[in-house]
Amino acid sequence: MLFVLWLILAIMELVPISYCRISTISKPCCVPSHFRCVMDVTGGYTDPTSGRMLFVDRKVRLYNDYSLNVTRTDTDVTLPSGATFVHSELTFYNQHISYKIDGDRCQTDHIAALMQDKCIPDDAVLLETSRIGQSGHDGINVSTWRYVTADNITILRAVTVDQCWPIYQTEQSVSSNGVLSSMEYMISNIELGEVPDLIATPNICTKT
Template identity: 35%
Template sequence: MSFWASLALYTPLLLILYTEIHPIQSITRCCLPDNFRSHMDVTGGFLSNDGPRFVDSRVLLYFDYPTQRTRTETTVHLPNGLTFLHTEIADFGKHRVFKMDGANCRESHMNASIQERCISGDAQLMSSGYVGSPNNPLNIQTWRFKIPGTDIINYRMLTLTSPGECLPVLQAEHGFLDGAYSAMTYIISDVRINHAPRAVFDPPLNTCVRV
């Protein structure tokens, strides 16, 4: 079996492992916080014109739903041992994305939409249960849905903090985007509610170049 076929099979199996299935009617669809910060470990790969590309990185993630903006900070490791910080600010409301490497900043147009804050009505509940020790469990819901406008299947694992409110735990997706196959897993940790100040979403407009 090829690497890509293995990833496609592994992703849904990982998400339902050690969880107990319940009827979807017994589960309340929940929403993420309006504003939060977290760490995110990204693993997977995709096909490009140069062949398979693999991804293995740790990202500092900021979300602000009221202004429809996100920010990611990734430390990039070069083959020569040097590192630099790559930052992306996405303004989904204005369809702009800013990519910064050191003092360099590039602004470009984008058509993507911000990920939905709440579990949508067409999402399918795959499992509900827990991970970890029965004496100290982390209760988990796993939802499956298709990303609108794409062929990507997305799985979201969430833990309820109160009725109707939840925090992200893990997300995985696989499918074809622009004709190329992609399979990615995002492990989310250290979620801090209301720890994404609006200032972190402001790009350095005076130094950004439109491309």
């Protein structure tokens, strides 16, 4: 539990204290159907086997295609020897298949997970609408929402007011067997548009 409190405090510190609360009240919205971004992923979770807390700190390139319910992530990995490679995960949620690709190797996993909702649910609670940056044309209005998913994950999700572009997100959960997870995703470098090449199944992977 101390770990969760530490993460909450860390998240609060990451939100600039120069925010100015504004009076605009937003309605739940939907993120773009196709977008790429860079995510700084930090947090930790309890290993269900050993019971130890494992920590996560990595930068991920993400592509979301909500029309096809497909996501792709690319992560640069550096081995102790100094060698580097890109670890990619390509997930087809409608087909319940995920491919994990490392160089010329491909692992196929069958999954039951669903793609994260494109839209903030109607029962989400608006915590605040704030402004990042100085007043004027350079500022960005951001709404922060809180809601709980059907599988009991508490999500804090911040999006831009005008276009519903994601800014950051936190996810916290405790399973029935005591497995704790608390993750934070800081999002930057958003690009809109379809990129079919990114979700093409590599030749080294076969659908089964």
